[in-house]
Amino acid sequence: MLQLVNIRSNRDEIIASLKKRNIDAEALIDEVIALDEKRRSTQQVLDQNLNESKKLASEIGMLFKQGKQEEAQAAKSKTSDLKVVTQELDGVLKETESKLNTILSSIPNAPHSSVPAGKSSEDNETIRTWGDASDAPHHTPHWDLTSKYKLIDFETGVKITGAGFPIYTGRGAKLQRALIQFFIDEADAAGYTEVIPPLLINEASGFGTGQLPDKDGQMYYANEDNLFLIPTAEVPITNMYRDMIVDEADLPIKNVGYTPCFRREAGSYGKDVRGLNRLHQFDK
Structure with a gap:
């Protein structure tokens, strides 16, 4: 703010x-x-x-x-x-x-003075690139790969819950778990402290990291308890330091956390939601 x-x-x-x-x-x-x-x-x-x-x-x-x-x-x-x-x-x-x-x-935060003006992604400026995408040996969409190798079952996820809730199976589940562990270990080796935070937050926490009041429609809400499912681990981890003044001598504070994340993604449709795009539940 x-x-x-x-x-x-x-x-x-x-x-x-x-x-x-x-x-x-x-x-x-x-x-x-x-x-x-x-x-x-x-x-x-x-x-x-x-x-x-x-x-x-x-x-x-x-x-x-x-x-x-x-x-x-x-x-x-x-x-x-x-x-x-x-x-x-x-x-x-x-x-x-x-x-x-x-x-x-x-009122949203003002961008840094170095940020260029633009009306859409077409006005974005390329700052840095790595590799050349045109050198890729093939361009098979990930949803075809996950189907071919039986890594993810989208259809059964729809039956159980609805669109945007995939089921990872076999090697897909193992790969997901291995990637999570790999990145946690990498962060740990770099001096980060692992945190396993709550998956539900109160209204003050949502406000503290800017999800509320304007993004409440994108969050899953438990009405009886007045709690929200987290959209990302950063929300509860950042709120660990809400209403605190951190001594400069204690900086930097480096935390890492993995959680399931939940987003309603209201208004998304078409190609933007195919496969693993715009999921309602995902790991991060």
């Missing part, structure tokens, strides 16, 4: 940067700035009223001790008036903060 101090200081730069993502955020950014000004001014008046109330409370006791009943009662009356105003201001502050956080959570 974009930081308010950054939005206030770099309004034009952020608006221009978001346009690289084909997002016209000028109205939202200006609304954020206006709400932030309202929040800050309301907080300032609220703090002043609270300080005044404390000061009056101290004076009331002194006035009663000095026998100045009339002045003491006037101070008490003023305290009561301040309490009413303070409650109103507190309500305004909470409402303003709620609106502000809602808008902030809807």
Whole structure:
């Protein structure tokens, strides 16, 4: 989520940067700035009223001790008036903060300044390549290979659950398991700590890594428990450090984790979902 101090200081730069993502955020950014000004001014008046109330409370006791009943009662009356105003201001502050956080959570992160503008993948720039795809001896689609060698059973997966839930069989299952173990071992040798996280997360964790609120339609949801199936292991692993300040001396923190992952992939169709593309359950 974009930081308010950054939005206030770099309004034009952020608006221009978001346009690289084909997002016209000028109205939202200006609304954020206006709400932030309202929040800050309301907080300032609220703090002043609270300080005044404390000061009056101290004076009331002194006035009663000095026998100045009339002045003491006037101070008490003023305290009561301040309490009413303070409650109103507190309500305004909470409402303003709620609106502000809602808008902030809807604005995506701005890309790095080095990222080129583009409307589609056709505008992508090639940064680096390895090998030459044209040298491949054949171009057999993976779904034909998995069928020929009986590595994956897509049809039975559809019968048991539905499309996007393949069954790995025989050498396919062994290959899947071997690849997982290979990459975990490679990461371990490179100094990473293996983590086996929960497969379900709460709403705060989903918000913490940006899946919520805008990607809730892509996540499987357990309504009775208000929990979400994870779309990737990064979500629970990253949330291990949510609401924490990590000491620089403890950096870098290097974790690796394998989990089954679950995504609804709503809106995907055609060639984009054939074979192992756009699965609803996969290992990662």
